[in-house]
Each structure stands twice: as C-alpha cells, then as structure tokens.
Amino acid sequence: MDTDTLALPRTHYLNAEFGLASWLLTTDHKRIGLLFLGSISMFFVLGGIFAGMIRLELLTPPGDLVSDDTYNKLFTMHGIVMIFMFLIPSIPSVMGNFFVPIMIGARDLAFPRLNLLSWYIFMIGGCFTLYAIVTGGVDTGWTFYTPFSTMASTSNVMAAAVGIFIMGFSSILTGLNFIVTIHTMRAPGMTWFRMPLFLWAMYATSLINVLGTPVLAITIVSVALERAFHLGIFDPAYGGDPLLFQHLFWFYSHPAVYIMILPSMGIVSELIAAFSRKNIFGYTFVAFSSLAIAVFGFLVWGHHMFVAGMSVYGAMIFSVLSFLVAVPSAVKVFNWTATLYKGSVSYQTPMLYALGFIGLFTIGGLTGLFLASLGIDVHVTDTYFVVAHFHYIMVGGALMGYLGGLHYWWPKMTGRMYPDLWGRVAAVVTFLGFNLTFFPQFILGYLGMPRRYHAYPPEFQALNVLSTAGASVMGIGYLMPAIYLFWSLKYGPIAGPNPWGAKGLEWTTPSPPPTFNFDETPVVTEPAYAYDTVEKKLA
Amino acid sequence: MPELPLFPTQASTMAGKVDALYFFLVSVSAFFVVLVAALIIFFAIRYRRRAHGEVGAKVIPSLALELTWTIIPLGLGLVMFFWGANVYFVESRPPAETLDIYVVGKQWMWRFQHLDGQREINELHVPVGRAVRLTGTSEDVIHSFFVPAFRMKADIIPGRYTTLWFNATKTGRYHLFCAEYCGTRHSGMIGTIVVMEPSEYQAWLAGGGGEGSLVSQGQKLFQDLACITCHRADGEGRGPILDGVYGSKVDLVDGRIVVADDAYIRESVLSPSAKVVAGFQPIMPTFQGLVSEEQLLSLIEYVKSLKGRELNTTKK
Numbered sequence: 001m002d003t004d005t006l007a008l009p010r011t012h013y014l015n016a017e018f019g020l021a022s023w024l025l026t027t028d029h030k031r032i033g034l035l036f037l038g039s040i041s042m043f044f045v046l047g048g049i050f051a052g053m054i055r056l057e058l059l060t061p062p063g064d065l066v067s068d069d070t071y072n073k074l075f076t077m078h079g080i081v082m083i084f085m086f087l088i089p090s091i092p093s094v095m096g097n098f099f100v101p102i103m104i105g106a107r108d109l110a111f112p113r114l115n116l117l118s119w120y121i122f123m124i125g126g127c128f129t130l131y132a133i134v135t136g137g138v139d140t141g142w143t144f145y146t147p148f149s150t151m152a153s154t155s156n157v158m159a160a161a162v163g164i165f166i167m168g169f170s171s172i173l174t175g176l177n178f179i180v181t182i183h184t185m186r187a188p189g190m191t192w193f194r195m196p197l198f199l200w201a202m203y204a205t206s207l208i209n210v211l212g213t214p215v216l217a218i219t220i221v222s223v224a225l226e227r228a229f230h231l232g233i234f235d236p237a238y239g240g241d242p243l244l245f246q247h248l249f250w251f252y253s254h255p256a257v258y259i260m261i262l263p264s265m266g267i268v269s270e271l272i273a274a275f276s277r278k279n280i281f282g283y284t285f286v287a288f289s290s291l292a293i294a295v296f297g298f299l300v301w302g303h304h305m306f307v308a309g310m311s312v313y314g315a316m317i318f319s320v321l322s323f324l325v326a327v328p329s330a331v332k333v334f335n336w337t338a339t340l341y342k343g344s345v346s347y348q349t350p351m352l353y354a355l356g357f358i359g360l361f362t363i364g365g366l367t368g369l370f371l372a373s374l375g376i377d378v379h380v381t382d383t384y385f386v387v388a389h390f391h392y393i394m395v396g397g398a399l400m401g402y403l404g405g406l407h408y409w410w411p412k413m414t415g416r417m418y419p420d421l422w423g424r425v426a427a428v429v430t431f432l433g434f435n436l437t438f439f440p441q442f443i444l445g446y447l448g449m450p451r452r453y454h455a456y457p458p459e460f461q462a463l464n465v466l467s468t469a470g471a472s473v474m475g476i477g478y479l480m481p482a483i484y485l486f487w488s489l490k491y492g493p494i495a496g497p498n499p500w501g502a503k504g505l506e507w508t509t510p511s512p513p514p515t516f517n518f519d520e521t522p523v524v525t526e527p528a529y530a531y532d533t534v535e536k537k538l539a
Numbered sequence: 540m541p542e543l544p545l546f547p548t549q550a551s552t553m554a555g556k557v558d559a560l561y562f563f564l565v566s567v568s569a570f571f572v573v574l575v576a577a578l579i580i581f582f583a584i585r586y587r588r589r590a591h592g593e594v595g596a597k598v599i600p601s602l603a604l605e606l607t608w609t610i611i612p613l614g615l616g617l618v619m620f621f622w623g624a625n626v627y628f629v630e631s632r633p634p635a636e637t638l639d640i641y642v643v644g645k646q647w648m649w650r651f652q653h654l655d656g657q658r659e660i661n662e663l664h665v666p667v668g669r670a671v672r673l674t675g676t677s678e679d680v681i682h683s684f685f686v687p688a689f690r691m692k693a694d695i696i697p698g699r700y701t702t703l704w705f706n707a708t709k710t711g712r713y714h715l716f717c718a719e720y721c722g723t724r725h726s727g728m729i730g731t732i733v734v735m736e737p738s739e740y741q742a743w744l745a746g747g748g749g750e751g752s753l754v755s756q757g758q759k760l761f762q763d764l765a766c767i768t769c770h771r772a773d774g775e776g777r778g779p780i781l782d783g784v785y786g787s788k789v790d791l792v793d794g795r796i797v798v799a800d801d802a803y804i805r806e807s808v809l810s811p812s813a814k815v816v817a818g819f820q821p822i823m824p825t826f827q828g829l830v831s832e833e834q835l836l837s838l839i840e841y842v843k844s845l846k847g848r849e850l851n852t853t854k855k
Contacts, residue, residue, distance in 0.1 A: 068723050141720045147697060148680040152646070152722055236698025239810070242681060243696070277588075278595030285605050307683065308694045309701055312631050316624050323616035330612040331605070337575055338604075340582035343595035347583070355579060362575050366568035373619050375560050375626025379690040382683055382718035446561070447547045448687025450718040453726035457714065462543040501592065532597040 006494040008415045012512040027112035028515055033098035034413070035119050036089060043085040043126065048478065050078035055437075055471040058464045063455035071454035072139040073155065079142030081133075084164050085126055087398050088256060091263035092174055092209075093122070095405050096202050098413060100178055102506045102513060103196050105187025105522040110180040114173055122170035129163030132156040141452065143253070146234035146245040150226040158224060165220045168213045171259070175209030178202050187505070189524035193287070196504055196528045197273075197280060200287040201266025204294040208255045208262075212298070216252035219245065243308055250301035258297040260394050261361075262290055264401025265332055268354045271404050272336050274502035275351035276343030279529040282335040289328035296325040306377045315374055322372035329365050333358060348500070349423030353404030356431040360396025364389060367442065385445025388438045396434055403430070403481065410485065411495030415512045418488040422480060430477030436470025503529050550713055550734065551689035552706040556626050558690070563622070567615060630691070633704035637672035638665070641753075641836045644675065644682035644695040647724040649715065652836055655752045657744060661730040663715065665707060666740035672704040674801060678832050683719035686732055694719055700801045707734040757841025760834055764826065778823060779816045785843045790817040804839050 013030045023031060054074050057065040066074065097115065101108055109115050132138055138160045140149040149157055182203050186195070222233050223245070232238030234245045273280050280286055302310060302318030310318075336358055345351070367389040370376045380386065411417050440463040449460045456464070498507040509518050526533055549555060586595075640663070641652040651659040665671050675684060675695040684703060685692040693703040717728035735743060751759075761767055769778035779789075784799045792815045797803055806813055808830065811823035830838070 063726070068726065072720075072723065072725070139722070145681060145720070148720070148722060152680050236696075242698065276586075276595050277593065278598070281598065282600045282605050285600075306627075307692050308681075309696055309699060312628065315627065319624060319627075320617075320620050323620050324613075326616055327609060327612050331609055333575060334608040335605075337578050337582070338598075338600075340579065340586060342598055343582070343586050344588045344593040345583055345586050345595075346588040355583070358579065359572075359576060362572055363568075366571060369568070369616070369619055370561070370564050373560065373564065373623030375557055375623040375630065376564065377623075378627065378630055378692050379557050379687070381692065382685070443545055447544060448685070448714065448716065450685060450716045450726075452720040455726045457729070459542060459544055531594040 006496040008494055009510040009512070009514065011514065012415065012510065013515045014414075014512050016515045025116075027108070027116055029097050029101050029109045029112065029115055030413070030513065030517075032115050032119055033094050033096075036093035036097060036122070039119075039123060039126065040086050040090055040094065043081050047078055047081035047086055048475070050074050050081065052471065052475060054078060055468040057454065058456070059468045061456050061458045061461050066454075068454045069139060070137075072141075072452070073137035075452055076138045076141050077133055080129060080138070080160060080164070083142055083256070083260075083394075084167055085129065087260040087394055088171060089122060089167075089174075090260075090398070090402050091267065091405065092171075092178070092202060092205055092259075093118075095198075095267065095402075095409060096174070096178060096205075096263065099409065099506055100181060100199065100202055101185070102509065102517050103199055103504060104182065104185060104190055105505050105518065105524065106181065106185040107516045107518070109177045110185060111177050115177055118170045118173040118177070121173065122167055125163045125166030125168075125170065127163070128159050128166060132159035132163060135159070143249060144220075144223060144245075145249075146223065146226070146240075146242050147236065149223055150235050151237070157227065161220045161224055165217055168217050168220075171209045172213045175206035175213075178206040179210065182206075187522050187524055191524075193284065194524055194527050195287075197269035197283070197286055197290075198263075198266035200290050201262045201269070204290040205259055205262045207291075208259050208294050208297065212252045212255045212259075215248060216256075219248040219252065222248070243305070246305050246308060247301070250304045251298075254301040254304065255294075255297040257390070257393065258293055260398040261401075262293060264357065264398045264405075265290065267401045267405035267408070268336065268357050269332075270504070271350045271354035271408055272339050273529040273531075274408070274500055274504075275348065275354070276339055276345050277501070277531045278339055278343040279527070279531065280335065281338040281341070282331075283527070283529075285331055286335050289331045292328040293325060296321065296328070300325055303372055303377070306374060307381055319372055319374050319377075323369070326365060326369060326372070329361075333362055333365070347424070348420055349418075349427055350404045350408035350500075352424055352427035352431075353400050353407060356427060357397060357400040357404060359431070360392050360400060360434060363439075364392030364396055367392065379448075380445050382450055383445035384441040384449050384451055387451050388441035388445060391438045391441075396438070400430070403427075406485075407481070408500070409506070410488070411499045412506055412511045412513070414489060414492070415495055415510075416488045416492030417495045417499060418481075418484050418492055422484045426477055426480035426484075429480070430474060433470050433473030433475070433477050437467050437474050438470070440464075440466040440470075503531060548688045548709070548711075548713070549690075550707055550709040550711065551686075551691065552708060553626075553630060554688070554690045554708075556629065556690075560619075560622050560626055564619060567619075633672045633702065634670045634706075637670045637704060639672050639674065640665070641833075641840075642673050642675040642684065642695065643832045643836070644677040644679075644684070644717070644721075644728075646679050646722050647717070647728040649684075649717075649728070649730045650833065652753060652833060653744070654754070654840065655744065656756070661715075662733060663730065664733045664735060664740060664743050666737040667707050667710050667734050669737070670704055670706045672702060674836075675701045675703070676805075676832055676836075680721050681719050682717045682721050682728065685716040685718035686713055687716070688713040689732075692718055700805070707732075710734045710736060753837050753840040754844040757837035757839070757844075760830070760837055761841055764829070766838075769823070777820070779819055781842050782845045785846055789814075791815060792817050792819070792821075801839050804842055805835050808835060808838060 139155045140153050226233045230238050232240040234240045300322045303322045306315050444463045495511050643650045649661050651663045677695045677697040682695040689705045691705050693701045713732045715730035769776045770781050788796050789799050809827045812821040815821045
C-alpha cells in the first residue's frame with residue numbers, strides 16, 4: 001500500500017477530547033477498551049515477574065532461592081493474577097469492547113455506562129487482590145482448595161477472595177452487554193450468519209460469563225463465611241464436605257478455561273481468513289462449534305476430581321463428556337487448516353501468531369485427552385503434565401490469540417503500523433521459547449514430578465533447566481512487542497483504513513475510528529469474509 | 540550435567556497397563572500433530588501470496604469432509620474413553636486377598652500403621668508380589684498419595700477413608716509424593732516405599748518396634764474409653780452389639796439402612812447422633828477431639844476383628 005499519501009484522520013476517538021476526565025468518565029467503548037488494555041498489561045507484567053521467579057527457583061533441586069512460604073505465595077499469585085486479572089478479561093475486555101460494536105456496525109455497546117462501570121469494578125477488585133499481595137500474599141494456590149483455605153492457611157485469603165468476587169461482576173456485566181448488543185444492535189443486513197466468527201466466539205464466551213461467574217461468587221462467599229464463622233460447609237471438623245468446594249469451584253473454573261480460549265479461537269478465525277484472503281472453510285461448523293464448546297464446557301468439571309474420591313461411575317460420565325468436548329475443538333483446527341487450501345496466504349505478524357496458535361493449541365488439546373482418559377489421569381493429575389497441558393491451552397492458545405489480535409487490530413486502534421519484521425521475529429521467538437519451556441514439563445509430569453513443588457528430587461533437574469531456559473527466551477519474545485508497539489505510537493508509519501486488505505466493517509472506517517465509529521450506519525450485503533467478491537487484480 | 544530420564548520405572552502390575560494406554564495416546568497425538576503441521580507447512584508454501592491484491596480461490600466446503608473429521612475424532616475419543624475406563628476399573632477395585640495397611644496424612648508427613656503393630660513415618664515397607672491395600676485419611680487438609688513408579692495416586696481427605704491398592708513387581712525404593720498442595724512444606728512431604736522380598740519383609744516385621752497388633756491396641760482403647768460398658772457382647776448394654784456388625788447392613792431409627800463400613804464406624808465414634816441404630820436411644824457421647832485418627836483406625840480394626848468372635852459364639 002502506498003503509505004506516502006496516507007494521513008491520520010483529523011478527528012478520531014483519541015483526540016476528540018483531551019484530559020484525564022475525558023478518559024476516566026468516557027463511555028466510548030474504544031476508550032474503555034484501551035483502559036482495559038493498560039490495566040491488564042500491567043497485571044500481565046506482574047504475573048510474568050512471578051512466573052520468572054518460579055522458574056528461577058526451579059533451576060536447582062533444593063529450594064535455595066526463596067523460602068517455601070514465599071514460593072507457595074509466588075505460584076498462587078502468579079495463578080490469580082494471570083487468570084483473573086489477565087486471561088479472563090483480556091480479549092473480551094480489550095478487543096471485545098473495542099471491536100464488537102464496530103464489527104456489527106453499531107455506534108457503541110448497548111449499555112455504555114455499564115461498560116465503564118465494568119472497568120471500575122474490575123479495578124476495585126484488582127486493588128483488593130493487589131492489597132492481598134502487598135500485605136503478605138496468599139499461599140492457597142489459585143484454586144483455594146478447602147479445608148486448607150478455610151482453616152490451615154494463615155495468609156491473606158480474605159482480601160484476595162474479595163478481589164476475585166468483585167472482579168467477577170465485571171465479567172458478568174461485560175458478558176451481558178455483549179449479548180444484548182449482538183442481539184439488538186446489528187447493522188441492517190448483518191444477519192447472524194453474516195457475523196464475523198469473532199462475534200460468535202464473543203457471544204459464546206459471554207454466555208459462559210453470565211451463567212458461570214455467579215457460581216464462583218457463591219463459592220467465594222461460602223469460603224469467606226466458613227473462614228469467619230465455621231459454618232461447616234466445607235470443613236469436615238464442623239460436618240462440612242471438603243469436596244463440595246471442588247465441585248462448586250470447578251463448575252465455574254472449568255468453563256472459565258473456555259472463557260479464555262474461545263475468544264482466541266474467534267480471533268484466529270479472523271486472522272486465518274484475512275491472511276488467506278478467503279472465506280473460513282466450514283463457517284457454520286466453526287460458528288456452532290463455539291456454542292457447542294460453551295455448552296459442553298459446563299458438563300465436564302468433574303474431570304478435575306478423578307482421584308478425589310469420586311464414584312467410579314461418576315468418573316466415567318465426566319470422562320466421556322470430556323472426550324466429547326474435544327470434538328468441536330478438533331473440528332475448528334481442521335477447518336482452519338483447510339482454509340489455507342487454495343488461499344492467497346501471506347505471513348505478516350498476526351498470521352504467524354495465528355499459525356503458532358494452531359500448533360500450540362493442537363498439542364494442548366491432544367494432551368487434554370490424556371487427562372480425560374481415566375486410566376492415565378490417575379497417574380498424571382497434579383503433576384507437571386497438567387501444568388504443561390493448561391499452559392499450552394491458556395498461554396499457547398489464549399495468549400497467542402490475544403497477541404495475534406493485538407497485532408492485527410493495532411493499526412486500527414492507533415492508526416499506525418509497527419515494524420512487521422520485528423513482529424515476525426517476536427512471534428517466532430515466542431513460539432520457540434514457549435515450546436522449550438513447556439514441552440519438557442509433559443515428560444517431567446509423566447516421570448512423576450508433582451506440581452507446586454518448591455524443591456524436588458535431583459533426577460528432575462535436567463528437564464527443569466530446559467524449562468527455565470525456555471522461559472527466558474519466551475520472556476524476550478514478550479518484551480519485543482512491548483518495545484516496538486510503544487515505538488509505533490509515535491514513529492510508526494500511518495496505517496490507513498485497511499492496511500491488510502481485509503474484509504469486515506472495522507476496516508471500512510478510518511484508523512483510528514471516529515468517536516461514533518461510522519459516519520453513517522453501514523449496510524451489510526454479503527457474508528463475512530466474502531473475498532471472492534473482491535475483484536481479482538492478478539489471477 | 541545431570542541425568543536426563545524420559546520415562547519412569549515400572550514397578551507395579553498397574554504400570555504396564557497405564558503405559559500401554561499412554562503409548563497409544565502418544566502415537567495418536569503424534570500422528571495428528573505431524574498431520575496438521577505438515578498440512579500447514581505444505582499449504583503455506585504451495586499457496587503463498589504471489590501478488591499484491593490477490594485473493595483466495597472460492598472453495599465450496601464439503602459436508603462429507605466436515606462429517607469425516609467430526610466422526611473420526613469422536614470414534615478415537617470413544618476408544619480412548621473405554622480403554623481408560625477399563626484401566627480405571629482395575630485401579631479402583633482391589634483384589635479379594637490383600638495385605639491391609641493404614642495411612643494417615645498430616646502436615647507434613649505420612650504415618651503408616653501395619654495391622655500387627657508396626658508403625659512407620661514417611662517410609663512404608665511392603666513385600667513384592669502381593670496386593671497391598673491402603674486405607675487412608677487425613678488429620679488436617681487434603682493430601683494425595685502418589686507413587687509414580689506404581690502409576691498410582693489417590694487423594695487422602697479429612698473426614699473420609701480413601702482406599703487404594705497396588706501390587707509391586709520389583710524390589711527397591713520408590714518415591715512417595717504428596718501430590719495435592721497442602722501448605723508450607725508440601726514439597727517436603729516425600730516418603731519412600733521400600734519393596735522387599737517376602738522373606739526380608741517377614742524379618743522386618745518381626746524386628747521390634749511394634750506395640751502389639753492393631754486389634755489389640757483397639758481392644759485396649761475400647762476398654763480405656765469405657766465403650767465396653769454400653770457395647771456389651773451379651774446384648775444387655777445400652778448400645779448395639781458390635782459382634783459381626785462390620786460389613787453388615789444396619790437399620791437406623793429414621794428408616795435408612797447403611798452399611799457398617801470404616802466411614803460409618805468413624806462417624807459413629809465422632810458424631811454418634813448422626814446415624815442412630817434402630818431400637819437405641821441417641822445417648823452416646825461424642826469422642827470428637829478425644830481420639831486421634833490413628834486411634835480411630837485401631838478401633839475400626841478391633842470392630843472388624845469382632846466378626847470372628849461372633850462366629851465362635853453362634854457355634855456354641
């Protein structure tokens with residue numbers, strides 16, 4: 001594209017108003033998206049520092065870098081920060097807020113003030129959790145298993161739990177807002193089956209948020225009541241059932257995995273289509289597989305508890321349902337791969353992240369089958385095999401999709417391009433670093449190294465060294481975008497409205513978009529990804 | 540440079556079964572990873588964008604293809620499910636004849652109690668080639684009993700009895716890990732399973748340290764706690780006769796029927812009014828806080844032993 005002739009639009013959402021108040025009181029979904037981007041980026045750095053310290057500690061078998069209590073707090077806070085303060089809000093709150101209205105041709109979300117409130121609620125909850133961290137930390141593990149969390153832990157459980165409880169309402173409000181917006185505010189002609197797949201994914205995710213998060217809230221309130229008044233809900237010493245907590249907790253927290261991965265799948269669908277310049281193969285299958293994953297996701301929580309004293313037949317039900325949930329995931333992977341067939345495939349930064357996503361998600365998904373399989377789960381559950389598996393899904397999947405989306409939509413959000421070469425280098429470095437970090441952990445897990453170990457027998461050292469080395473490479477991979485994206489804000493070339501030559505309403509409006517997104521309401525006349533209607537310049 | 544092991548020792552009858560399934564899943568996974576990666580790389584090169592402004596060809600998705608790649612993963616998933624469930628059945632059903640040992644988890648140690656009195660901490664001696672059944676509970680939080688070489692793991696939960704079993708096939712010393720996070724010294728809650736030749740095991744058992752069999756410890760406790768005054772063998776006491784009660788069905792005052800297993804006996808000692816036997820008043824005091832988990836185990840073992848006595852009395 002000839003960038004010399006391009007200029008930024010004179011007024012857009014970023015310069016329409018100035019001053020702190022114009023940001024803190026904004027109801028513009030795009031600005032709220034950026035508020036979330038800033039907040040969760042800070043939390044990501046914090047969670048990353050904890051991760052780095054964990055990997056450093058595990059470089060040698062004896063627990064010689066930090067004390068055991070410190071280590072327990074590090075992995076707990078790494079989990080809490082990354083899951084509740086980064087992964088769950090990441091794509092819905094940043095890309096969802098920014099692009100759901102634009103992609104359906106609306107001026108804003110259905111409830112703009114509720115949207116702003118969801119950011120404030122998120123920050124208040126985040127502050128409680130940060131307070132828990134600075135006043136001594138939490139050592140229960142992010143899962144808060146009872147009776148440890150209700151009787152044995154002397155750490156700051158309450159503040160952290162209150163923080164998570166509050167942040168949950170932010171997810172509920174965002175989910176509610178998206179559902180109403182997608183139902184009622186689609187531009188003329190934007191039928192359900194003309195919606196970009198990212199919107200299907202956001203819709204499915206919102207359903208989980210609205211239906212699942214209240215259960216988490218109830219669970220956390222129960223833990224707080226149990227800690228304060230010993231009601232005998234979870235603690236057997238007072239007549240409670242320790243496993244009741246696990247049922248309640250995983251009823252939310254298993255679907256929460258899909259809150260993290262479904263949005264990423266939506267982004268990957270966008271990226272594969274845009275960079276193959278082709279309709280997604282099996283659009284309806286991909287769309288419905290998102291809904292199928294959301295629905296099945298609520299029925300498999302018990303597979304976290306196969307060794308926790310569940311009845312044999314209960315375990316069998318959860319096992320077979322877990323295998324069923326793998327099927328729609330496999331369907332997505334095959335459809336994305338098939339989309340490349342006879343495409344016009346280019347390998348700019350977002351596409352590399354998307355292809356990286358497919359690779360890592362495939363490994364993460366397949367190793368999920370090991371855990372769904374009862375006979376193997378007994379051996380590998382609570383070992384590093386599980387750690388590796390869920391990092392492949394949640395970091396390899398969710399985070400790669402997030403970074404792919406960030407690179408794809410960055411020019412739209414800021415109006416400027418970043419150096420694509422550096423972007424591609426970062427994507428490759430992240431991919432390699434990721435595999436070096438987490439692949440050895442599958443082997444470690446099958447060898448029997450339990451998770452959450454601060455010190456370990458010496459025979460596990462070699463694989464831990466590999467893993468820690470990989471973590472440094474991965475850290476560099478995450479640092480690079482931070483640098484060149486900041487650089488691009490001032491020095492990046494002007495992007496123009498559609499730097500990728502992509503389809504989708506978001507590419508029909510200027511970059512950055514005006515406050516109300518479109519000068520006039522767009523009318524949709526064709527399916528999403530209708531690249532075959534683009535005139536072929538060169539056959 | 541430290542050694543680089545890639546596969547754990549196989550030291551129980553379970554290990555081979557689990558590993559066979561594991562290798563099947565590894566093969567299937569490797570096949571699909573290679574397939575997807577090869578297709579992506581092939582398409583990526585074959586269909587790379589050659590000219591600016593070029594678009595992809597229109598490809599009509601084929602329903603047959605969609606169904607194929609839905610049904611094949613479903614079929615493979617079901618094979619994995621049935622195979623895995625089959626292994627799990629074996630894992631959860633101990634054989635009829637077992638050597639029974641009790642285990643109590645406590646922050647942060649493993650305590651073992653052999654039936655004939657030997658007690659151990661963080662070390663468990665067992666004979667090779669014999670099915671061993673462990674019955675475990677926890678004094679505080681949830682722990683998990685994990686022996687990688689045996690491919691065996693089960694959570695040890697306060698207020699419940701977990702049973703697990705193994706049949707060791709190779710003598711040696713194996714790691715016993717706590718696999719469920721349990722607080723500060725979770726990673727220090729490591730024990731050793733010592734698998735010995737049966738003759739050595741007999742010698743070890745005989746080698747002192749015992750405090751009389753678990754049954755006799757339980758019997759002494761039964762007298763010391765004055766349980767004997769109500770649970771009289773002649774049926775004249777204010778509590779039910781315990782002879783032969785273990786493993787039998789018990790009618791409760793509220794009409795329910797329960798099986799008098801380990802968990803029921805434990806509950807009856809700690810909260811006697813929870814499940815009162817039909818025909819009796821809820822007058823038994825609670826022993827919560829008075830008996831430790833280990834003492835409970837000896838009481839259970841004593842009640843179990845009363846089965847034999849009952850047979851003797853009916854013969855008269």
